[in-house]
Amino acid sequence: MTTSQSGVIAVICRLNQARSIIASAYLSRILPGYKVVSAGIQAPDGQRIPLSVQVLAQKWGLELNKDFSQSLDSIREEILAAELVIVAENSFIEILAEFGVNPSKIVSMQDQAFDPDVIPIDPVNLNPESFEVELAKAVMVSVQLVAQRNLVKHHNKITVVHPQSISDFQNCLLSVNAAAKKAAASVLVADFRFPQNGLIERLGLTYKELTINQALGAITTNADLLALAGPCLVATRFEIDFAEEFVLSTSFLNVLEVLSQDRELFVITGPRSSAHREFSETYLCASNAF
Structure with a gap:
């Protein structure tokens, strides 16, 4: 940025x-x-x-x-x-x-x-x-x-899609992945509270794993170490209990910078709500839609 x-x-x-x-x-x-x-x-x-x-x-x-x-x-x-x-x-x-x-x-x-x-x-x-x-x-x-x-502004356009509910998520993921392939863009699955790697694997999609760690108040990721030779799907495997803090951190901005450095990026967040509550981090993620 x-x-x-x-x-x-x-x-x-x-x-x-x-x-x-x-x-x-x-x-x-x-x-x-x-x-x-x-x-x-x-x-x-x-x-x-x-x-x-x-x-x-x-x-x-x-x-x-x-x-x-x-x-x-x-x-x-x-x-x-x-x-x-x-x-x-x-x-x-x-x-x-x-x-x-x-x-x-x-x-x-x-x-x-x-x-x-x-x-x-x-x-x-x-x-x-x-x-x-x-x-x-x-x-x-x-x-x-x-x-x-x-x-x-980012190096390249970032489009954020945030599904309304968990039932919308799979269709959104497939639609976003198809649009990204057509645009030669990368995709970040940004559901950090409830990682969707299981669904991604069931759909037969390959992905690179983003790791997120927090120690002594500092948040770090492996974004700079990901081998990004071309468009790819990036997702996490493990949930974090500091999702809002992460998506507002400079570490998350760095993830977006890395993934949008050479190409357009699509970001799909977790659902905005479940049957029992709403989630604020999906809106915080959507701050970066530009």
Whole structure:
């Protein structure tokens, strides 16, 4: 992944307590040359970020840019200087324009380019599972909005497919594999919570094994050691219990860089949901669809 050199990006939600906090934390990671700030349309200055958001950031391996909320006025200079202002809701566009931001610099997480089911909603009062999913969606659409402005890009196009359910997975895998063969592209099966190597083998598909390890807080893979002479299918054999942290890590970005270095890459995630719960890591994986 390559990035532009420097500048300011602002992320604005309602209270600067969740969506803008998590999204700005990840944008800071993938845009090291940028200053990423956040604020809230109705945010009181100095209110502590909820413990639930702090715990989630720790679980996902993210370092928050701050632990308190800020109003628009408190960072007026940074917002007006921002190269890009990401707002969580369309209704905030007019407010930011009246605040003095050039409308051409404002983009929304509710942009009509996104499917309705991936647009994040305000996670306040949601159960913990849905809370995580909505913040994962906020990360996903924020990264894609940044990518639309060419502030980040991969060597070659990365297409991410995330099946709705486990029953959809096999058909998606076969369809993706066929499309990849036609495009001379590689495929990464990114279901790290429930590896699908058994299904891959039953379907008679050959694959190269991606290994993922975590030790002393560092995540490593064997991506640089994979022999990639041509298009191939890459998958894991062993589940990990830090799937969200991995897909938000620089190690995962390196995997994508290696696999997309010389050719287009298709990524198929695990299912978005099972009969009993939703999974946030599929949306985090989909952040890289550009």
